[in-house]
Amino acid sequence: MKIRNVMLCLCSLLLSLSVSAKTFTVGVALANFDLNFVSILRTQMQAELKASQLNSQFVDAKGDVALQVQQVDDFINQGVDAIILNPVDTQGVLPMITAAKNAGIPLIFVNRKPEVKLPADMAYVGSDSALGGEMQMEALAKKMNYKGNVAILMGALSNEEARERTRAVEAVIAKYKDMKVIEKQSAKWQRNEAVDVVSSWLLNQRPIDAIAANNDEMAIGAIMALNQAKNEKILVAGIDGTPDGQQFVKNGKMTLTIFQDAKGQATGAVQVAKALLEKQKVQEFNWIPYQTITPENYAQFAAK
Template identity: 30%
Template sequence: MKKLLLASAVAAGLGIGTTGSAMADRIALVVSTLNNPFFVTLQEGAQQKAEELGHELIVLDSGNDAARELSNVEDALSRDIDLLMMNPTDSDAAVSGVRSANARDVPVITLDRSANGGNVASHIASDNVAGGKLAGEFVVEQLGGEGKVVQLEGVPGASATRDRGEGFTTAIDNAEGVELVASQPANFNRTEGLNVMENLLQAHPEIDAVFAQNDEMALGAQRALAASGKEDMVLVGFDGTDAGIQAVENGQMAATVAQQPARIGELGVVTADKLLKGESVEDNIPVPLKLITAE
């Protein structure tokens, strides 16, 4: 059997953990960050499926650093891997890693975030444009078609940031009475979500709703809203993490657009398994989304 290495990034990209026997297939998955519950769940889904299918899994954490990501890719390639899985930190920066794998005839699969160049065998992700639009339409409905909205964006350059923003602004632009008054990055981070939300509340005290492009930023924003006495404001997150869904159940968030990170990780390994067996795979494999509300 060909060797296959699943490389998913582990803390600071310094350690590598493996499962399986020496004769197990090898896949390499390099993940953007494990300092985010969404990507931890994605990695766990990949880990479980790799063990089930008898593959070896190595995890490399890029820590949201494009330079570290490229270093992780080169490290993985030096281990004579047969397939590389990437969850890019930045869709443009990821091109270098994809092309490095291409140069060694190592197939590449991207998860959740795409790469803007190179040869990628398959991309597995939710439809982030549709998810952003779903969030925007929910906000418009909650506001009765009239109000002022702000958006907390993810990591600049990431395809998820671009696509969720595109879908959300499309929905807002289609509502004549709803205005997007500000949109600022908070890098998919809870602390930055808190800080950015505090600044936005000072600059735009009249806002009626907030869309955060992931649940971590939404939870940070919720703290800022509660501290300012505006905890009843319409707040929508994205990802459907356990903490995000709990916040919806508790009435701290109005909704979250739920992805299935474990399923993305599982499908990544299933797709890798097919490729390594010489089977054909789809260029794009969608993972369903749904809006989670208190109801």
């Protein structure tokens, strides 16, 4: 009888240890691996998940909303413990929120803020899109001595980031009587698309004094178009502070960029996911601050 009791206690102890030692799995659904900023997010999240001893699966939606919805459903069917989501369309997230909520799986949005109210066990980690646009245009307006014509390169309009940054840029310009927006077009976050858009503006001899791009990749595309046209007069500003963007600031081609901390967002998303898995309370919105990068201070951002 004593031996039997000892064996029962031992089995109970081993079962308890196996439950407490469970390794959680986090599914990470990203909008598009090919986007520079998303690539930085991905690399940092992989490192942070490993350091946090969390298993992970990464999937690429390739910019396809329907594919991303299916990928999130697949994660749920596979039984992942939490999902980190960088949405393709910030207005099209409700099916994924509903599915995760019904399955009781924590859902953490990163970088792109969903445009719906989040239920409990869901959170957003990222930066305030409007503030990024405001900081960019205020700094650019100062460089322009608060006068001149501005062209805006917008990201994909399915993203809250693109719409809010653009709205904020326009609001800053509206404050100054000697400034106005004369062109505004989407280049879908892409460098090559921006080359084509800006080349068309130049071909049509638009009197542009500065270009405010919603991200660094489009700003770099604008600079490439300006270089091809041998135009060194137009100021160009970006947002993100990617390594490529910082290099263009360093060499004087980009007037300034607004540093959006991709590594900070990635680390924050993993930390929030871990907290939710451990049944801790988290804030609905977890803001990562912006900073302005100029030729005078770019060196301090090189390692970030």
